[in-house]
Amino acid sequence: MPGNKAVAYQGPGKVTVEDTDYPEFELKEGPGVNPANVGRKVPHGAIVKAIATNICGSDQHMVRGRTTAPQGLILGHEITGEVVELGRDVEFIKVGDMVSVPFNISCGRCRNCKEGKTGICENVNPDRPGSAYGYVDMGGWPGGQAEYVLVPYADWNLLKFPDREQAMEKILDLAMLSDIFPTGYHGCVTAGVGTGSTVYIAGAGPVGLAAGVSAFLLGAAVVIIGDLNKERLAQARSFGCETVDVSKGDPKDQIEQILGVPEVDCSVDAVGFEARGHGRDAATEQPATVLNTLMEVTRAGGAIGIPGLYVTGDPGASTEAAKVGSLSLRLGLGWAKSHAFFTGQCPVMRYNRQLMMAILHDRVQIAKAVNASPIPLDQAPQGYADFDKGAARKYVLDPHGLLGSRA
Structure with missing residues (x-):
């Protein structure tokens, strides 16, 4: 089984890159994990190898100490990658699929999800409607600024890209589909x-x-x-x-x-x-x-x-x-x-497929507009520091060195 590295919040103004556990199809006890979610089985989930995972301004609020985020919380909710392992109940997503992961975690089964309100799913956060990876008070699902991350309800949540080669050519644009492009x-x-x-x-x-x-x-x-x-x-x-x-x-x-x-x-x-x-x-x-x-x-x-x-x-x-x-x-x-x-979280799934098509058919160049800038995972602390100083960039972490010199 491979190892895993992830970006962790260590208190106001400080993040580190830590060795952490490879994901399993069960939520484990850890910083920020809601006690009611500990032991929750995820047979409907997929493990995604993160090819691109971005630093977000919402992460920066936590890192500045402006939320109640606990020390040790694994950060990151903007995830794009490759499916490498499936839970036993996953039916349609396949190993090898290239996917975008909406930052909202949603079940696809509750009233709000069925109405398209995936930002306020009723079943993934025991405290209140709405959940996200690696975010304070959002149920404690581990973040995706990591080499590997668990995605629950994979058939529902994951947006599959039609062609792997085309996806890699436009990976920095497609990396914006997990959050900021649909949010804007x-x-x-x-x-x-x-x-x-x-x-x-x-x-x-x-x-x-x-x-x-x-x-x-x-x-x-x-x-x-x-x-x-x-x-x-x-x-x-x-x-x-x-x-x-x-x-x-x-x-x-x-x-x-x-x-x-x-x-x-x-x-x-x-x-x-x-x-x-x-x-x-x-x-x-x-x-x-x-x-x-x-x-x-x-x-x-x-x-x-x-x-x-x-x-x-x-x-x-x-x-x-x-x-x-x-x-x-x-x-x-x-x-x-x-x-x-x-107000409220953007329901990413309401828009991400349409915006994907706009990217794939050259109707928009979102990565250029936001100045997407790839950096290695181990440079995440510097990326956070530069972003906090107002750098006019969107930092994209490259956990496996697959982004090359794309910019």
């Missing part, structure tokens, strides 16, 4: 982006950039992305977005300079709870800033997609209210403008 797309779909739309996206990290690509794919006329990071704003401009530097002041004024009016048709929050202020307040954390700004700049009757992460427990928050996810929102403004708000 979901933000735009729920915001109502369509032909001729004007769109404001808060945040030029990988999800924000993926949302920008998605907005164009959906037919937007103008896509504006706002951020504090000049390198990330330059990355947004590289594929046709207009940009707003929120360190220079109110986004509304800069949007008016671009469009001639201070409002957009729809907007997307790709920042989440670690938002900073605008203008002179850009150096301070103000977690409600983005949501309040989007209500201000979105036209009456418009919608706001909120794929950016908000949490119920933030020990690093600056106020007692924010530590439990309570923010000072101008809900009255949103109510007065009849805004629609869409």
